[in-house]
Amino acid sequence: MTVKVKLVNRRRSTFLDRLYFPAIFKGLGITFRRMFKKKVTMQFPEERWSVREQYRGMPVLVSDDEGRPKCVACSLCEYVCPPKAIYIVPQELEEGNKVERGPAVFDLNMLRCIYCGLCEEACPEEAIFMSQNYMVWGADRGDMIFHKEKLYELGGVRTEGVKKWKDK
Amino acid sequence: MGDAVNTIFINGTEYPFKPGQTVIQVAQENGIDIQHYCYHPGLSIAGNCRICMIEVEGNPQPQISCKLDCAPPPWIKEPLRVQTESEVAKQGREGTMEMLLVNHPLDCPICDQAGECHLQDYSYEVGQGQASTTTAKTKLPKNVPFGSKIVYDAERCIKCTLCVRFCEEITETNELSMQGRGDEEMVVMTSKGEFDTPYSMNIIDICPVGALTSRDFRFKSRLWFMDFANSIDTSSAKGVNIVTGGRNGTFLRIEPRYNASINDWWMADEGRVAYKYVNSPSRLETALVRDADGQFRVANWEDAISAAAEALRSNPGDILLDGGCTLEEMVLAKDLAGAMGKNAKFAAATGEGDGWLVTEEKGANAKGAELLEVARAKRAQAASVLVIEREEHVNASMREKSGAVVVFATDGEHVPESAEVVFPLPSWAEREGTLVNIDGLAQWMERNPAIGPNNLPVFVEILEDLIGELDDDYAWRGADGVRAEIAALPAFAKVALPWQTETPVGAGS
Numbered sequence: 001m002t003v004k005v006k007l008v009n010r011r012r013s014t015f016l017d018r019l020y021f022p023a024i025f026k027g028l029g030i031t032f033r034r035m036f037k038k039k040v041t042m043q044f045p046e047e048r049w050s051v052r053e054q055y056r057g058m059p060v061l062v063s064d065d066e067g068r069p070k071c072v073a074c075s076l077c078e079y080v081c082p083p084k085a086i087y088i089v090p091q092e093l094e095e096g097n098k099v100e101r102g103p104a105v106f107d108l109n110m111l112r113c114i115y116c117g118l119c120e121e122a123c124p125e126e127a128i129f130m131s132q133n134y135m136v137w138g139a140d141r142g143d144m145i146f147h148k149e150k151l152y153e154l155g156g157v158r159t160e161g162v163k164k165w166k167d168k
Numbered sequence: 169m170g171d172a173v174n175t176i177f178i179n180g181t182e183y184p185f186k187p188g189q190t191v192i193q194v195a196q197e198n199g200i201d202i203q204h205y206c207y208h209p210g211l212s213i214a215g216n217c218r219i220c221m222i223e224v225e226g227n228p229q230p231q232i233s234c235k236l237d238c239a240p241p242p243w244i245k246e247p248l249r250v251q252t253e254s255e256v257a258k259q260g261r262e263g264t265m266e267m268l269l270v271n272h273p274l275d276c277p278i279c280d281q282a283g284e285c286h287l288q289d290y291s292y293e294v295g296q297g298q299a300s301t302t303t304a305k306t307k308l309p310k311n312v313p314f315g316s317k318i319v320y321d322a323e324r325c326i327k328c329t330l331c332v333r334f335c336e337e338i339t340e341t342n343e344l345s346m347q348g349r350g351d352e353e354m355v356v357m358t359s360k361g362e363f364d365t366p367y368s369m370n371i372i373d374i375c376p377v378g379a380l381t382s383r384d385f386r387f388k389s390r391l392w393f394m395d396f397a398n399s400i401d402t403s404s405a406k407g408v409n410i411v412t413g414g415r416n417g418t419f420l421r422i423e424p425r426y427n428a429s430i431n432d433w434w435m436a437d438e439g440r441v442a443y444k445y446v447n448s449p450s451r452l453e454t455a456l457v458r459d460a461d462g463q464f465r466v467a468n469w470e471d472a473i474s475a476a477a478e479a480l481r482s483n484p485g486d487i488l489l490d491g492g493c494t495l496e497e498m499v500l501a502k503d504l505a506g507a508m509g510k511n512a513k514f515a516a517a518t519g520e521g522d523g524w525l526v527t528e529e530k531g532a533n534a535k536g537a538e539l540l541e542v543a544r545a546k547r548a549q550a551a552s553v554l555v556i557e558r559e560e561h562v563n564a565s566m567r568e569k570s571g572a573v574v575v576f577a578t579d580g581e582h583v584p585e586s587a588e589v590v591f592p593l594p595s596w597a598e599r600e601g602t603l604v605n606i607d608g609l610a611q612w613m614e615r616n617p618a619i620g621p622n623n624l625p626v627f628v629e630i631l632e633d634l635i636g637e638l639d640d641d642y643a644w645r646g647a648d649g650v651r652a653e654i655a656a657l658p659a660f661a662k663v664a665l666p667w668q669t670e671t672p673v674g675a676g677s
Contacts, residue, residue: 074277075390090387100311101278101387124277164274167304 045135056117056130059108060155061148064163069152070127073103077119077128085112086119098165106148110136126161176238177249191233191250192220202252203261203290205376206328207234210433211337217328219268219290221260225249230260261294270299271306271351272377273323281378283391287326306351314344315363317383317437318372322354325379331355331371338434339367355379366522369437373423382421384441389415395618398425400603400611401435402492402532402558402596403442406525407605408435412443412597414619419446419597429609436525443597445559446619450580452592453621464590469625476589477637479573484508485552488545488570491516491531491561494601494613496650498533498540500631504553507638513545517560527606531561532596536604539659556582557593574634576627594624601628602651602666612666 016022042049051057063069073090091104119128131154138144146154175182178195185194190213195202206217215235222233226249233250240248251257269291276282308322332344332355343363347356357363372380394413401408401422409425422443424435455472456464467475487505489498491514498512505512516531531537537544548565554572556562559582567584576593577583583590596613598620604610628647636642645653655665 072278073387074282075393076277079390079392090389092387095311099278167307 049134051132051134053132055132055134056115057133058110058115058131058136058146058154059113059117059119059128059151060131060133061106061128061151062126062155062158063152065157065159066166067157068098068165069102070125071103071106072099072101072125072127073106074101074124076122076124080118080122082116082118083112083114085109085114103148106151108146108151109144110138110146111141111144125164126158129155129158131155172242173240173245173247175247177247179250179252182247185238187239189238191222191236191238191248194238195233195252200252202233203286203293204234205286205326206330208330208333208374208433211330211333211374214329214333217268217326218264219261221257221264223251223254223256223260225251228256230256258294261290262296265291265294266296266299268326269295270301271323272326273305275321275324275378278387279324279378280381280386281324281375285378286376308352308354313383314357314380315368317364317369319381319383319386320355321379321381324377325354326377327353327355328376329355330374330376331380334371334374338370339365341365343368344371366436366438366526367434369440370424370434374433385421388420394420395616397597397614397616398612399597399616400532400605400613401439401442402603402613403439403530404436404521404525405527405529405532405534405606406430407532407603407607407609407611408439408525409611410435410439412616412619414597414616416618417620417622419443419595419616419619430605430607431525434525436522438526445579446595446597448579448581451621452577452580452583452590453624454592455625456590458588467589469630472589472591473630473633473637476574476591476634479588480508480552480634480638483552483573484510485550485572486510487512487553487555488549488551488562488566488572489514489537489542489555490557491534491537492557492596492603493533493555494599494603495533495536495540495610495654496601496628496647497555497599497631498537498542499650499654500628500635501553501555502540502542504631504635504638507635507642508552510552511543513543513549513551515545515562515566517558519560529606532605533603535606535608536602536610539604539608539663540654540657541659554584554587555593557595576630591630592621592624593627594620598624599627601647602654604663608663610660610663610665 061071073088075088078086078088085108087107088103089105090101093100093102117130120130175184176194178200183194183198192202192204192207202220204220206214207220213235215232218232220233221230224231282288310321310323312320314320329346332346335341335344343357343359344355345358346353348354372382394415396411396413399410399412401410408431409427411423411425413421422440424431424433426433454466455469457467457472457475459465487501489501489512501512514537516534518528519530521528548569551570551572553574554570555576557578571586572584573586573588575583575587576591578593578595597616600615601613602610603613632644651667654660
């Protein structure tokens, strides 16, 4: 197969181009013009962008208004998660809890999460939600794996939705 | 009665039936699926779940197919005509389903049965998605222990009485009974004491819903994460057909598999918990070779095999096999012993049997060894190669007294002091091969890839490599070549070998 080559003749710089001053003044002109327009940048992290309600940030676990952690470790989010970011080990909860089962381990690997929201969609207990938190950071890889306690802390309390186990 | 009706029309097709058969039995034989909960082919027919509704032509009401005799009354000379998918049949099933779901809790996310639950499957097929009642669901006891092995949940129970009938008809111990009426009805233990009979856990399998779950498997894993393989129970020599279930290297569950000529649908509880040692934290994962200073160091397979051959050349002796080794492994072990001019023997424990599915012989392939003329080692004896998987077959004193230099062990704890080279032995769930049960029935054992450490070598390949090192003229045969040899042996002339027959003996759905 032959490849067609098209030669482009570049224009040689003129004397005026090689002085560079006209270009500098042209650039400064743009800068001065922008000074009097509305700013589009903000001073993160002091100033923060407010996101819409349906924004898909980091997934978190929530408790109901009685403070009961809602997750029952059914592992449907683990199953549906496309990048396999969720790891759950179920355990039996002792007598006195409204539900028999809960997670012993709930690890969410935020290096893997692709923010697709399928976990929220699959959850039959309305226990996992996509939060509005877009600031996910960690000093090393271990920090980016969020454990159960941290996820409940980030999720807080949500009062709306089902309360399936309230009479148990 | 000369011209008695002996056929039935199901969905317009004529099928023959044997006297005494009910409609659901004929339908199942011919591959027509009729939903059922309380019907079990191994138990008496109760007909109390009402989900197997079919339409009988000429009859305005749907009828239950599990108890409907295929033979019409003697004064009717026409065969019965039934429809399983007609409007009347469907309405009957939908109505029954709605009634069953009125008090069934929405426990699926926390229920171990989810994924293999008949109620879940059928509610997906014929469920309404919307209930006509709005009353609160009945509250009944949950998490009730039935002995130490079973957990009962009265809310999930659909009162099919399968478990009660199992205890009445199969074990004949009558531990369970129904109590109460209407929506308060539940299964209770009749004996105040324990429900720990040797076959009690079978009621977990036959329970169509999650009312009876296993204490051992409780909340360990969801079913859809697990891999299953058709295997053979190796805790006794009966050759009970089982399904092994594992996930991510962990052995999680054993359930029985139907085989009419051995175990029907059942298995003993002893075999169900015989997997624990496979998950031992001291499992061997690499080959170990003893250094000049007496310490074990990790070696790659080639080095370990040549070190083992070296050790055997300077220290030739008998081979002591675990009684659970397959036919293929025993043949190769015999050849390895032959290359050293010695013999292969096997050791297997004996214990209590119950005359049904637990035999006194505990070596799963003891009969196979007999056919292959591998002698039984009755007491401790000297050997240079030791293959040990189960502690009970080759006990500690036998291991130490053998003075074996090459050891194949599943568990690192089982390696004797004298060992020079140690190979990790995959457990029975991780090996494939043929076992001959105590009645002389050869069966295929499937490997479950989800159980055990990764990258363990195949035992028969290591054995062949060792023979190749010791015998320069050895021609590699592979497992298939070994199987062809076994088939040609006169002792196996009358044994139906599973890899030769398309459907193994007694196997069914």
